[in-house]
Amino acid sequence: MTTTQADTRRSADFAAVRGLAAADMHRVDSLIRQRLSSDVVLINQIADHIIAGGGKRLRPMLHVLAANAAGYRGEHHIKLAAVIEFIHTSTLLHDDVVDESDLRRGRKTANALWGNAASVLVGDFLYSRSFQMMVELDDMRVMRILADTTNTIAEGEVLQLLNIGNADVDEASYLNVIERKTAVLFAAATELGALLGGLPAEQQVALRRYGMQLGYAFQIADDLLDYVSDAGTLGKNIGDDLAEGKPTLPLIYALQRADGEQRRSLRHAIEHGGLDSLDRIIAAIRDSGALERTHERAVMHADAARDALRVLPDSPWRDAMATLADYSVQRSF
Numbered sequence: 607m608t609t610t611q612a613d614t615r616r617s618a619d620f621a622a623v624r625g626l627a628a629a630d631m632h633r634v635d636s637l638i639r640q641r642l643s644s645d646v647v648l649i650n651q652i653a654d655h656i657i658a659g660g661g662k663r664l665r666p667m668l669h670v671l672a673a674n675a676a677g678y679r680g681e682h683h684i685k686l687a688a689v690i691e692f693i694h695t696s697t698l699l700h701d702d703v704v705d706e707s708d709l710r711r712g713r714k715t716a717n718a719l720w721g722n723a724a725s726v727l728v729g730d731f732l733y734s735r736s737f738q739m740m741v742e743l744d745d746m747r748v749m750r751i752l753a754d755t756t757n758t759i760a761e762g763e764v765l766q767l768l769n770i771g772n773a774d775v776d777e778a779s780y781l782n783v784i785e786r787k788t789a790v791l792f793a794a795a796t797e798l799g800a801l802l803g804g805l806p807a808e809q810q811v812a813l814r815r816y817g818m819q820l821g822y823a824f825q826i827a828d829d830l831l832d833y834v835s836d837a838g839t840l841g842k843n844i845g846d847d848l849a850e851g852k853p854t855l856p857l858i859y860a861l862q863r864a865d866g867e868q869r870r871s872l873r874h875a876i877e878h879g880g881l882d883s884l885d886r887i888i889a890a891i892r893d894s895g896a897l898e899r900t901h902e903r904a905v906m907h908a909d910a911a912r913d914a915l916r917v918l919p920d921s922p923w924r925d926a927m928a929t930l931a932d933y934s935v936q937r938s939f
Contacts, residue, residue, distance in 0.1 A: 616936050623671075623926040623933075624662075630670045631663060634687040641688060641735060652716050652728045656695055659713050666691045668820075668930070669795040672813055675923035676803020683802055685739055689752065690795050692736035697759055697787075699729035704767065705850050747801060755794040762786025771851040773873040777858055781822070789821025796820075796927075812917040816927065819911035824934040826904040829854035831937065833888055834897060848887060851879040855903065859896035868893070904935040 624631070642653040666687035673683035699716055701707070703725050708718040717725040733756070740749050766783045769775045796817030800810040832847045833856050847854050853876050861872050868890040875887050891897060911931040918924045 616933060619929050620662075620933050623929050624667070626922055626926050627667050627670045627674075630674075630684065630687070631667055633684045634663070634666050634670065634691070637684060637688045638691060641692075641739065642732075644731070648720070648724060649728055649731055652699075652720060652724065655716055655719065656699075659710065663691060664824075664930075665694050665791055665795050668792060668817065668927070669799050671923050671927050671930075672796040672799025672817075673802050674799075675918055675921055675927060676800045676805050676809075676813070678799065678803040680802065682743055682745075683799065685743060686748065686798055686802070687795075689736045689739050690791065690798075692732045692739075693752070693756055693759075694791060696729040696732035696736070697763070699725045699732070700763070703729075704763070705846070707846065748798060751794050751798060751801070755790050758786045758790045762788075762790075766852070769853060771877050771879070772853060773861065773876040775853040775858065777855065780853065780855055780858055784822060784825040785818070788825040789818045792821030792824070793817035809917050812914045816911045816914035816931075819907045819914060820931055820934055823904045823907035823911060823931065826855055826900060826907065827935045827937055830856060830897065830900045830904065832856075833891055845884045845888075848875055848884065849879050851876050855900045856891050856896045859899045860891040860894040863894040863896070864890055901935065908932065908935045 639657065642650075642657070644650055644653070669687045669690055670683055673686075698710065702710060702715040703717050703722045706717075707715050709715060715725075716728070736752075740752055743749075762783055762785070765779075766787060769779065769783060793814045794817070797810060797814035800813040805813070829847065832845065832854065848857070857872060857876060861869060864872055871883060871886060872890055875883060908931045911934075912928050915924050915928055
């Protein structure tokens with residue numbers, strides 16, 4: 607199969623998953639637009655910009671898929687999916703400020719257009735709106751999962767900040783950050799679907815494990831894309847992680863195997879940021895085999911996610927979740 611054929615198949619597989627969830631996701635999108643509305647004009651402007659930015663709505667879609675796979679036939683999954691997207695979007699607004707990013711999904715970031723203060727405050731608005739909607743569901747189990755998740759995400763953001771410019775960050779520390787920063791929201795999305803469906807404890811744990819492992823796979827593959835993709839595909843500037851001094855897995859693996867001169871260049875790039883030596887750094891990463899190792903690590907987590915689904919009965923929804931496990935890592939190679 608050629609690269610073009612593989613890309614076409616991946617797109618078709620993902621389109622099939624979106625098609626399965628389309629009816630529910632249309633309702634989720636409508637609710638998002640409704641609940642983003644505010645009588646504060648600036649909030650509406652930034653909210654409209656965020657909505658227009660699109661994105662795959664992967665996290666709320668995961669919740670919709672999990673709820674249906676769990677046999678849920680009520681209405682609460684629509685509201686919870688919107689809550690999950692609000693939490694995710696608020697973290698993106700805050701991330702872009704911390705990272706001083708000016709491009710996301712191929713468009714100018716909110717902070718680049720309206721400034722840091724507005725982005726942080728609208729991020730806070732989204733957080734608080736998500737908790738208003740949570741309370742409306744009047745389910746302490748739901749509130750506990752999401753409250754714990756948002757707190758863990760905040761811890762992950764701080765940990766990542768502490769790691770910036772640190773060339774001694776190891777694989778375990780990196781995985782700790784992406785678990786807290788990314789994987790926990792995937793896990794909450796799928797666990798909440800199991801909870802709504804009234805699945806037994808073993809299956810709830812399995813669906814949470816699926817989300818956690820998928821989150822690992824997705825973020826590792828995303829970090830790999832920073833060194834193998836292009837701005838049009840990635841939706842952000844190539845080498846952004848390096849410019850920000852983020853020691854992601856490709857760099858960590860490259861440092862483990864690099865020779866003396868390459869090792870010094872890699873450490874300098876992490877400690878000082880900047881893109882002056884991007885071509886040389888990418889060459890060093892490729893020479894070390896770090897790209898292949900990173901991809902293998904992402905595939906390992908995707909396989910673990912797929913395995914976790916075995917406790918669920920056969921259904922198109924379960925198949926769609928398995929497809930997403932494959933899709934998460936096929937984007938990068």
